[in-house]
Amino acid sequence: MVGRLANKVALVTGAGSGIGLESSILFAQEGANVVLVDINLDAAEKTAKIIASKYPNVRTIATKADVGKEADVKAAVDKAVQEFGRLDVMFNNAGIMHPKDDDALTTEEHIWDLTMQINLKGVWWGCKYAILAMRNNPTDESKGLHTGGSIINTASFVAILGAATPQLAYTASKGGVLAMSRELAVVHAREGIRVNSLCPGPLKTPLLMDFLDTPEKKERRLVHVPMGRFGEAIEIAKAALFLASDDSSYVTGADFTVDGGITSAYVTPI
Numbered sequence: 001m002v003g004r005l006a007n008k009v010a011l012v013t014g015a016g017s018g019i020g021l022e023s024s025i026l027f028a029q030e031g032a033n034v035v036l037v038d039i040n041l042d043a044a045e046k047t048a049k050i051i052a053s054k055y056p057n058v059r060t061i062a063t064k065a066d067v068g069k070e071a072d073v074k075a076a077v078d079k080a081v082q083e084f085g086r087l088d089v090m091f092n093n094a095g096i097m098h099p100k101d102d103d104a105l106t107t108e109e110h111i112w113d114l115t116m117q118i119n120l121k122g123v124w125w126g127c128k129y130a131i132l133a134m135r136n137n138p139t140d141e142s143k144g145l146h147t148g149g150s151i152i153n154t155a156s157f158v159a160i161l162g163a164a165t166p167q168l169a170y171t172a173s174k175g176g177v178l179a180m181s182r183e184l185a186v187v188h189a190r191e192g193i194r195v196n197s198l199c200p201g202p203l204k205t206p207l208l209m210d211f212l213d214t215p216e217k218k219e220r221r222l223v224h225v226p227m228g229r230f231g232e233a234i235e236i237a238k239a240a241l242f243l244a245s246d247d248s249s250y251v252t253g254a255d256f257t258v259d260g261g262i263t264s265a266y267v268t269p270i
């Protein structure tokens with residue numbers, strides 16, 4: 001098997017849709033065996049079928065897990081190690097944006113708690129069990145396999161920018177992902193475990209498009225994006241591939257923005 005992830009094992013959460021779907025396919029194209037994790041098992045199985053039709057030599061496992069439950073995350077990582085003997089790439093990507101998440105005055109506590117449970121605690125658990133697995137990775141120098149690995153945590157551009165269209169819990173959870181990832185990167189750097197955050201800009205995936213359901217809502221955001229369009233999930237998947245592969249071997253603790261320029265903009269072109 002050739003490719004930028006040849007002989008490696010990757011686990012992707014939220015593998016049934018959007019960024020997770022495109023990244024799983026791309027990781028498979030680059031030679032990784034992929035564990036497809038989603039709370040929606042049907043969606044994860046559909047991703048497995050797409051990969052099987054395109055890359056019959058790649059092995060996948062589709063498994064149901066709620067990343068907001070520690071036991072589920074542990075079981076998914078255990079499955080990767082039992083089936084494939086190692087874990088090289090952990091893409092903690094699953095997340096939610098709750099329609100009732102609003103400003104400080106109106107957001108209900110249970111919406112805050114649910115958002116934190118999935119978007120922040122879920123990433124912590126993903127990191128915890130990935131680190132434990134990556135420490136034990138068998139080495140095979142002839143195949144370029146080492147202990148350690150690459151952890152990628154999906155944050156968001158809203159972790160860096162404030163918005164007058166608030167989703168307070170979501171924003172706070174993603175800020176937590178950035179801070180936590182940086183600290184993990186430093187703590188585990190000498191174990192060969194790299195930890196980076198991916199900060200996508202606004203994308204054309206169900207997560208955002210279900211929410212921006214009128215032209216006015218879309219335009220309210222697009223005016224702030226220098227490129228004047230929403231991003232595609234595949235454009236984030238390509239950045240995830242870079243962080244997953246050895247091409248980024250000296251990159252750790254980064255807040256990697258892939259956002260059409262939104263975090264660099266003051267006044268955008270008309």
Ligand code: NAD
Nearest residue numbers: 014016017018019039066067094095156202203205207208
């Ligand atoms: P999506 O809604 O298209 O896909 C998310 C997937 O995660 C779905 O398949 C869903 O079933 C799964 N999922 C949801 N809750 C889960 C849970 N508790 N456990 C396991 N799986 C779960 O979303 P997307 O746009 O691909 O977003 C992926 C990540 O990117 C999220 O963390 C999101 O916050 C982040 N992000 C998205 C955008 C955007 O504009 N779409 C921008 C910045 C960051």
